[in-house]
Amino acid sequence: MFNxxxxxxxxxxxxxxxxxxxxxxxxxxxxxxxxxxxCAGGPWGPLSRLEDLHELDxxxxxxxxxxxxxxxxxxxxxxxxxxxxxxxxxxxxxxxxGRCCPELRQLKLLxxxxxxxxxxxxxxxxxxxxxxxxxxxxxxxxxxxxxxxxGHCRKLRHMQIGLVISNELTNTNMLxxxxxxxxxxxxxxxxxxxxxxxxxxxxxxxxxxxxxTELEEFHVRNLKIRSLQMGxxxxxxxxxxxxxxxxxxxxSSEDITQFRQYLLPMVRERGxxxxxxxx
Numbered sequence: 303m304f305n306x307x308x309x310x311x312x313x314x315x316x317x318x319x320x321x322x323x324x325x326x327x328x329x330x331x332x333x334x335x336x337x338x339x340x341c342a343g344g345p346w347g348p349l350s351r352l353e354d355l356h357e358l359d360x361x362x363x364x365x366x367x368x369x370x371x372x373x374x375x376x377x378x379x380x381x382x383x384x385x386x387x388x389x390x391x392x393x394x395x396x397x398x399x400g401r402c403c404p405e406l407r408q409l410k411l412l413x414x415x416x417x418x419x420x421x422x423x424x425x426x427x428x429x430x431x432x433x434x435x436x437x438x439x440x441x442x443x444x445x446x447x448x449x450x451x452x453g454h455c456r457k458l459r460h461m462q463i464g465l466v467i468s469n470e471l472t473n474t475n476m477l478x479x480x481x482x483x484x485x486x487x488x489x490x491x492x493x494x495x496x497x498x499x500x501x502x503x504x505x506x507x508x509x510x511x512x513x514x515t516e517l518e519e520f521h522v523r524n525l526k527i528r529s530l531q532m533g534x535x536x537x538x539x540x541x542x543x544x545x546x547x548x549x550x551x552x553x554s555s556e557d558i559t560q561f562r563q564y565l566l567p568m569v570r571e572r573g574x575x576x577x578x579x580x581x
Contacts (some may be wrong), residue, residue, distance in 0.1 A: 409436070429456045437455060523548055
């Protein structure tokens with residue numbers, strides 16, 4: 303039996319699955335004893351004992367301080383608003399949310415001037431945010447965090463986020479055509495035996511990161527449409543899309559005319575509304 307952890311790279315044409323944990327799929331582990339004691343004996347005690355707690359807003363506090371609480375009450379939450387500040391690490395916070403809050407339908411993250419970070423490992427072998435329908439991120443999102451959320455939120459109907467960036471020194475949206483192509487396309491996946499096994503690499507399968515078949519609203523700050531091909535690709539790839547906003551058309555006058563003509567039947571047939579401006 304193979305142990306698998308997906309590893310995805312935006313510059314490659316395939317995904318290699320390499321040896322991982324004992325069962326091959328990282329599990330959504332519950333709170334450990336230290337986390338339970340931290341909640342029971344601290345200021346979160348009364349809150350952590352509420353059995354019917356389904357909605358929670360946590361603002362103006364450090365993530366490290368609310369982490370134990372989320373580990374205890376997260377499994378019963380369906381709606382969470384959370385402020386995440388400058389103390390973020392390398393992206394483990396969003397993984398912690400996904401692991402501890404499997405029933406979330408709505409998630410709102412408040413970042414201010416900060417950036418939502420993500421790990422380089424996207425954990426596509428785990429089941430995170432599989433019930434999430436509405437995602438709002440008030441602030442910028444690192445490309446790794448965007449890929450993590452895109453890959454895991456398979457029931458998403460509404461996405462509203464800030465700039466998607468590659469580092470904290472730029473304010474340019476990094477969502478180019480190649481990124482969307484990688485997220486939508488079917489990718490070859492190679493299965494590698496765990497270390498110590500003698501069996502050679504003989505198996506591969508196909509993986510699609512996430513087709514976003516349920517997405518109805520797609521709002522990304524300053525989403526630059528750099529080619530007519532990119533605009534058509536997004537419209538074709540999101541069959542249930544009803545609303546989109548903040549698209550910046552970096553196109554020639556002729557291509558803008560063609561884009562409008564391509565969009566018109568979708569407006570008539572399914573009421574699609576795309577708010578765009580010329581770059």
